[in-house]
Amino acid sequence: MISASTSTIPEVEPEEKRVPQEIRVRVLRQDAPSEESYWQQFAIPYEPNMNVISVLQRIAAIAKSQDGRRVPPVAWDCACLEEVCGSCAMLINGRARMACSSLVDNLFEETPGEIELRPLTKFPVVRDLSVDRGRIFNSLERVKAWVPVDDSYDHGPGPRISPEEQEDAYPLTTCISCGCCMEACPQFNKIEVVQREGETADDFDARKQTAYDEQFLGPHAISQAVLFNSHPTGSMNSDERMQALTGRGGIQMCGNAQNCVAVCPKRIPLTRSIARAGRAATVWAIKKFFDR
Amino acid sequence: MTQSRVLVIGGGLAGLSATMRLAELGVHVDLVSLVPVKRSHSVCAQGGINSVNAVTRQQGDNEYKHLDDTVYGGDFLQHQPPVKEMADWAPRIIDLMDRLGVPFNRTPEGFRDQRRFGGTLYKRTSFAGATTGQQLLYSLDEQVRRWEAEGRVKKWEFWDFLEPVMDDDGRCIGAVCQDMVTMKFKAFSADAVILASGGCGLLYGRSTMSMICTGSAVSRAYKAGVKYGNAEFIQVHPTAVPGADKLRLMSESARGEGGRVWVPRKAQDARDPKDIPVAERYYFLEERYPEYGNLVPRDIATREIFDICTTDGLSVDKDRLCVYLDLTHIPRETLDRKLGGILEIYEKFQGVDPREAPMKIFPAVHYSMGGLWVDYEKSETGGLLEGSPRNQQTNITGLYAIGECDYQYHGANRLGANSLLSCIFSGLFCASGVIAGAKKNTRDETSPDFVSAVKRQEERHQAILSRPVGDSNPYDIHRQLGDIMTRTATVVRRNEQLSQAYDEVCQLENVWEHCSLSDTGNWTNQNVIFTKSVGDMFPLAKLILKGALLRDECRGAHYKPDFSMPGIAATEPAEQKAEAERWCDRFEENTRKWLKSTIGVHGDDGHPVITYEDIDTTLIPPRPRLYGLVGGEVIEQVWKERSEKATEPVTVG
Incomplete structure (x- = not known):
């Protein structure tokens, strides 16, 4: 933006000079899971108030690379475009974030005129910027991230909850399962299971789930375990959650790098959750020791 | 009897609540969704969910009044028995969601807090911050994951529904779907099929809806013979934030919590809005509607905002139409507690803090009241007969529709915070009837009905992929369709424009027939999936335009100035x-x-x-x-x- 002092120059449209004419986009592409990745450049006209989603939409409509070759549109995931569905996480200028809420004008403050897009590196690439994040949901199942109600019939209202408890829980419930925290976590490693020749989809999926089951849960799932352990009804199966948290790939994997909380687009207090889970795990282990 | 098997298309609030209830009743559910179900469009719902509650009841409220507000707000265009049943169930549904762990905002004593929404004088709306849809969806997603862990539910995420399959008697016995990753086709055999695929806002180009709300599943069912009801009734939400890629919703709850809509009395007053004295501000909704104020039903608020900008020329900005939605008089702490989610959206995407400066908003396409025609069976008390297979069933036996994709609950205009209710209600309520009507289907994927349906879809797919390279592409066609529809079939409708638009849409459909793809591969080809969904927008677009053209009156969201009835x-x-x-x-x-x-x-x-x-x-x-x-x-x-x-x-x- 132009400061007031420079606006004294007459008859000049000051914005014009500084606004780039085009956006150059470097995309790390990959045609399919076991293929090599490669860089491709695109150039599209600049418009004010664009986000990375509208940049990708323009690229799809043009379907040509910067050198004028016809190329298939870049594949990527998106849905809500307002940072609440969690679909469009990718590495934008090297940082894990949501394409919808990444505004071009802000990105240009990091790298004027250029944007670099890469798929998340901790998840297997499906194609281009689209990755398989099934592991996020596998972790939620492992920590039993749900309230174990008897059934969906009418039993009156849920437990009374104080405003303080609600305000404590609410931020944790806004997790959009985007995977940014897992991407940033040095303890969270990529697991890529490749379908074998002749293997059925069901068998492949089962093998994938088993591989995930042994690995680090990730910050989001730890936070969800804390959320449900703090709910009056949810706490009724806290033992099972503690088992998952203290088992293989559990909370002990966390190296306290605190990257997760730094990249979370929803600013969820993930490290607070991890600290709480850590304390609870210690108490639980001692209790279990004496209960033997 | 062996376990029955139901196919559910769509994993938003309606699809998930049906899945949860069916699984609980012992049914195996195959759940098909374009995206991981946790990313469904229901997450975008912000403001809350309506029901009569303990407080309003003591202020004279009851289920009948909720019914009355809903049908009066909807201009009487809905059958009343389903609405009565929904209003009766509403308190139980909120209780259930409360038990599932939805973090509803609380009063100091620990009860659920409620706020007021449009078209009612009671505070009926329970809410979880300003992300109520997200919270409701997550709770149901969690319950369905629980059933998935027990093997009762199998999810098919990143799958596209292509057509329902019927047997010789016309009974729906399953569907053909396509894996959007491997691009393979698969037939799903089922004892019943439930469509819960949501709205069709994308045929307006940009709207408040998610990119997955193409209406393609509904269009495919319609093309297969399902009747469609009240297509011309499309809700244009009064308050959205215009963007290049999307028009982002600014929830009605902003007004429910005291937000005020105004424009400077002097056209395009260049002063900072905070420097404009109250006497020089035109709070036009409050002045024109003293009883409801800023909370008039949506169709009315939308027309007034549209009018004040176009007819009266009082838009805040000169080069784009918008009015102020002002929250700056409300304490910051209250705003953060009750509206945090939506204020963050505004701040993130507009770069302006709405706690400090009034937001600039304008109406945007938001919801389809119309949808697939569904039946119901009336009870002796005027509601619905629970367990009847007719409830939520389309005119094709064994094929059901629930949630936004049915036409049943909102008439000519939907009241705010009734959509989440109708989605969860129709999902929960239909389950017993679906089971009662389900007929054990012994055909597997190799039976001729399925084989020929899969073949038909493979051929359509191949035909599109092998089109010669041409000048037009599906993204441009989609944009043009959106422009036509937004120009002619939103807030103000005129017959000459509608009939011209109909011709233009038909011509554009011909262009689509020849548009070429930029990706002809067979792995995660989003280009061809999108092209097919654009093609399927045309039948619905024509339905909307034709219905609007023929209906020479004003009713709810359908407003034709040539047929309006002015006051005295x-x-x-x-x-x-x-x-x-x-x-x-x-x-x-x-x-x-x-x-x-x-x-x-x-x-x-x-x-x-x-x-x-x-x-x-x-x-x-x-x-x-x-x-x-x-x-x-x-x-x-x-x-x-x-x-x-x-x-x-x-x-x-």
Whole structure:
């Protein structure tokens, strides 16, 4: 933006000079899971108030690379475009974030005129910027991230909850399962299971789930375990959650790098959750020791 | 009997609540969704969910009044028994969601807090910050994951529904879907199929809807013979934030918590809005609608905002249409606690803090009241007969529709915070009837019905992939379609424009037939999936335009100035009375002619065939919708006298 002092120059449209004419986009592409990745450049006209989603939409409509070759549109995931569905996480200028809420004008403050897009590196690439994040949901199942109600019939209202408890829980419930925290976590490693020749989809999926089951849960799932352990009804199966948290790939994997909380687009207090889970795990282990 | 198997298409609130209840009742569910179900469009719902509650009940509220507000707000275009049943279930549904762990905002004593929403005078709306849809969806997603862990539910995420499959008797026995990663086709055999695929806002180009709300599943069912009801009734939400890629919703809850809509009295007043004194601000909704103020029903708020910018020329900005939505008089702490989610969206995408400066907003396409026609069975008490297979069933036996993709609950205009309710209600409620009507289907994927359906879809797919390279691409066609629809079939509708738009859409459909793909591969080809969904927007677009063209009246969201009924112009009491009598005559005549559901059937020539069906208004007789109308009190008086006369007991003598 132009400061007031420079606006004294007459008859000049000051914005014009500084606004780039085009956006150059470097995309790390990959045609399919076991293929090599490669860089491709695109150039599209600049418009004010664009986000990375509208940049990708323009690229799809043009379907040509910067050198004028016809190329298939870049594949990527998106849905809500307002940072609440969690679909469009990718590495934008090297940082894990949501394409919808990444505004071009802000990105240009990091790298004027250029944007670099890469798929998340901790998840297997499906194609281009689209990755398989099934592991996020596998972790939620492992920590039993749900309230174990008897059934969906009418039993009156849920437990009374104080405003303080609600305000404590609410931020944790806004997790959009985007995977940014897992991407940033040095303890969270990529697991890529490749379908074998002749293997059925069901068998492949089962093998994938088993591989995930042994690995680090990730910050989001730890936070969800804390959320449900703090709910009056949810706490009724806290033992099972503690088992998952203290088992293989559990909370002990966390190296306290605190990257997760730094990249979370929803600013969820993930490290607070991890600290709480850590304390609870210690108490639980001692209790279990004496209960033997 | 062996375990029955139901196929659910769509994993938003409706699809998930149906899945949860079916699984609980012992049914195996195959759940198909374009995205991981946790990313469904229901997450975008912000403001809350309506029900009569302990507090409003003591203020004179009851389920009948919730029903009345819903049908009056909807301009009487919905069958009343399903709405009654929904209003009756509402308190139980909120209780259930509360038990599932939805973090509803609390009062200091620990009860659920409620706020007021449009079209009612009671605080009926329970909410979880300003992300209520997200929270409700997550709770159901969690329950379904629980059933998935037990093997009762199998999810098919990143799968596209292509067509329902019927047997020789016309009964739905499954569907053909496509894996959007491997691009492989698969037939799903089922004892019943439930469509819960949401709205069709994307055919307007940009709207408040998610990129997955293409309406393609609904269009494919319509093309396969399912009737479509009230297509022309599209809700345009009064307050959205325009963006290049999307028009982002700014929830009605902003007004429910005290937000005020205004424009400077002086056109394009260049002053900072905070420097404009109150006397020079035009709070036009409050002035024109003293009773409801900023919380008039959505269709009315939308027209007023549209009008103040276009007709009155009072848009805040010169180069784009917008009005102020002002929250700056509300304490920061309250805003963060009750509206944090939506204020962050505004701040992130606009770079302006709405706690400090008024937001700039304008109406945007938001919801389709119309949808697939579904049946119901009425109970003796005027609600629905639970467990009847007719409930939520389309005209194809064994094929059901629930949630936004059915036409049943919102009439000509939906009240805020009723959509989440109708989605969860229809999902939960339909389950017992689906099971009662389910017929064990012994055909597997190798049976001829399925094999030929898969082949048909593979051929369509291949035909699109092998089109010669041409000039037009699906993204441009989609943008053009959106422009036509937004220009002609939103807030103000005129017959000459609608009929011209219909021709343009038909021409554009021809262009689509020849548009070429930029990706002809067979792995995660989003290009071809999108192209197919654009092609399937045309049948629905034509339905909307045709329905709007034929309906020569104003009702709810459907507004044709050429057929509007202005208020009372006279000032003399006697003349006023006479004018009100004439007004009521015309209203009665109009009711006889147009209080009917528009029913569209896909014709063999690709054009919709439109007929009309009577509406069950036995619980609440239709009455004029008089929000803010000039002379409304005189009309109301005349109407009251007429109704009393009509219901006077006949003396037998």
